[in-house]
Amino acid sequence: MFDKSLLDRCISCGFCLPACPTYALTGEETSSPRGRITLMRALETGQLPPDDPTLAEESSFCLGCRACETVCPAGVEYGSLLEQWRDHQWSGRDRPWIARLLMFVVSRPALLRLQGLVRRHARGGPGGGPDRAGRPGAAAEPATAPDQPVSLMLGCVERGLYPKVSRAVRELCPEVSVPSGQGCCGALHAHNGDSVTGAAMARALGEKLPGTVLTTAGGCAAHLAHHLGRDRVRELSEYLGEAGYAPAGQVTVDGRRARATLQDSCHLRNGLGVARPPRELIAAVADYVELPGADRCCGAAGTYAMLRPEDSRAVLDPKLDDIGRLDVDYVVTVNPGCLRQVQQGLRRRRSRARAIHLAEFLALAERPGGLSDGRPGPGEG
Ligand code: SF4
Ligand code: SF4
Numbered sequence: 001m002f003d004k005s006l007l008d009r010c011i012s013c014g015f016c017l018p019a020c021p022t023y024a025l026t027g028e029e030t031s032s033p034r035g036r037i038t039l040m041r042a043l044e045t046g047q048l049p050p051d052d053p054t055l056a057e058e059s060s061f062c063l064g065c066r067a068c069e070t071v072c073p074a075g076v077e078y079g080s081l082l083e084q085w086r087d088h089q090w091s092g093r094d095r096p097w098i099a100r101l102l103m104f105v106v107s108r109p110a111l112l113r114l115q116g117l118v119r120r121h122a123r124g125g126p127g128g129g130p131d132r133a134g135r136p137g138a139a140a141e142p143a144t145a146p147d148q149p150v151s152l153m154l155g156c157v158e159r160g161l162y163p164k165v166s167r168a169v170r171e172l173c174p175e176v177s178v179p180s181g182q183g184c185c186g187a188l189h190a191h192n193g194d195s196v197t198g199a200a201m202a203r204a205l206g207e208k209l210p211g212t213v214l215t216t217a218g219g220c221a222a223h224l225a226h227h228l229g230r231d232r233v234r235e236l237s238e239y240l241g242e243a244g245y246a247p248a249g250q251v252t253v254d255g256r257r258a259r260a261t262l263q264d265s266c267h268l269r270n271g272l273g274v275a276r277p278p279r280e281l282i283a284a285v286a287d288y289v290e291l292p293g294a295d296r297c298c299g300a301a302g303t304y305a306m307l308r309p310e311d312s313r314a315v316l317d318p319k320l321d322d323i324g325r326l327d328v329d330y331v332v333t334v335n336p337g338c339l340r341q342v343q344q345g346l347r348r349r350r351s352r353a354r355a356i357h358l359a360e361f362l363a364l365a366e367r368p369g370g371l372s373d374g375r376p377g378p379g380e381g
Contacts, residue, residue: 001088002044002081009076010037016068016076021297021315022061030058033068033078040085050088059089060096061311063304064191065297066270079271083195090193098306099192106156106184107201121154121163149211150239152176155220156184158336165216165336168363169236172245179209187223191302202227214239216359218265218335219302222272235268236359237277237334249365251286251330258329260286260361263319263342264295265335278334278358285365286330292322300341312341320345323353331355 016033017023023032030039036058042048043055059082066079090099150173154166169176186201206213206228213233215221221235234242251258260282268274275295282288299305299315323331323346331346331353333339343355 002040002084006077006081006084007037007040007044009074010034010072011074012038013073015071015073016078019067019071021063021065021067021299022311025311025314030054031061033072033076036062036085037076037078037081040081043085043088055089056094059085060307063266063297063299063301063315065266065301067266067295067297070270079267083190083198086191086193087195095193096303096307099188099303102303103189103192103194103197106188107197121159121166150176150214150234151209151211152178153185153205153209153213153215153217153220153224154178154182155215155217155336156188158217162336162339162357165357165359168357168359169214169216171363171366172240172359173214173243176214177210182208185215185220185224186227187219188302190223198223199227206232212239216334216336216357218268218272218274219337221274222267225272230272235272235274235334237281238274240281240362241277245281247281247285247362247365249285249367251361251364253329258286259289259327260330260332261289261291261323261326261328262294262332262334263291263298263338263355265333265338266295266297266301268334269295278332281358281362282332285362289326289328291319291326291331293319298338298341298345300335300337302337305337305341313345316341316345320349320351324349324351328353330361332358332361334358 012034014034020032025031029035039048039055039058043050048055062082064079064082068078069076072078090096152166152169152173158165166178170178183205184201185205186198188198189195189201190198202224206224213224213228214236215224215233216236218235221233225233251260262278262282264275279288279290296319297315298319299312301312305312329352331342333342333355334357336357339355339357346353346355
């Protein structure tokens with residue numbers, strides 16, 4: 001079931017416990033990274049039967065945020081262990097039906113293509129345009145041209161829910177192409193008990209997208225980097241940072257410079273170590289304020305918000321309290337799942353702050369004349 005060298009690496013020191021959001025909720029050892037690794041070992045050695053209810057509960061309660069990896073002195077690759085655990089625990093009909101349905105949909109490229117006809121992302125539908133976009137206005141050019149082709153990955157969730165994100169990338173990065181026939185990267189499969197298919201989907205997408213794969217989703221970036229190699233994959237903020245991108249304007253609200261904060265993407269920060277680039281980009285166009293616990297999971301966690309809505313909200317609520325205290329205009333995100341989670345939370349609280357993807361936020365700075373009331377409806381297609 002498990003890669004023994006990964007499972008043996010844990011020395012049970014417990015340094016990871018304070019970093020774990022689910023341990024913070026329950027205070028129970030079984031809901032901590034160390035406790036879950038103990039459960040994995042019990043499953044591996046047969047001390048616990050596969051149908052033990054604690055195994056089922058804890059494999060599902062874990063957010064998969066990988067915050068435990070960043071503080072582990074032994075270099076435990078918890079994310080890989082969780083994938084192996086769920087491969088066993090969530091196989092076949094033991095997989096939650098919502099996950100099964102989503103996996104069915106995203107593994108069919110024809111269904112993904114249809115989304116472009118309904119919601120016009122950078123490639124799909126009337127006006128989707130050619131592979132290479134022209135940029136309106138007098139926006140800044142990247143300081144350095146890429147030395148190999150750069151292909152924008154549309155993302156299976158993002159192209160349907162937030163088509164404005166890929167369109168904003170085309171404005172920011174005219175050098176980027178948007179190849180047709182893109183499938184899903186397979187992260188959804190890998191995180192929901194089918195890592196073999198998840199890896200195959202990542203490799204297939206890598207063959208469709210020439211050169212550097214550019215993604216606007218932290219979760220997809222980490223999954224693709226794992227399977228295609230780190231050199232081939234760039235998340236938007238790190239790509240813009242490396243290219244020396246300099247925004248042409250600033251984001252304003254009611255005539256003043258906007259106040260904005262960032263909610264990290266767990267997999268981008270904890271998996272790929274990318275934390276500074278999105279902050280620097282936001283600070284270049286607005287007054288940046290650090291959100292306490294920005295590095296803590298927002299509770300979206302892929303399918304988690306659908307599978308465990310109450311726990312997901314319990315993880316999000318303290319963050320919404322912190323956002324309220326910051327009194328910001330925008331909460332910027334770098335992953336579509338986080339965008340949806342924070343957006344819904346802020347709406348429930350009737351907050352004046354708006355959640356927005358980094359690409360859209362930077363595009364606002366490029367065309368301030370496009371603002372009507374100072375803040376558009378972020379993410380709406
Ligand atoms: S996962 Fe790492 S930090 Fe946590 S108990 Fe094991 S060795 Fe210690
Ligand atoms: S992945 Fe996140 S929720 Fe799961 S054990 Fe690690 S820190 Fe806790």
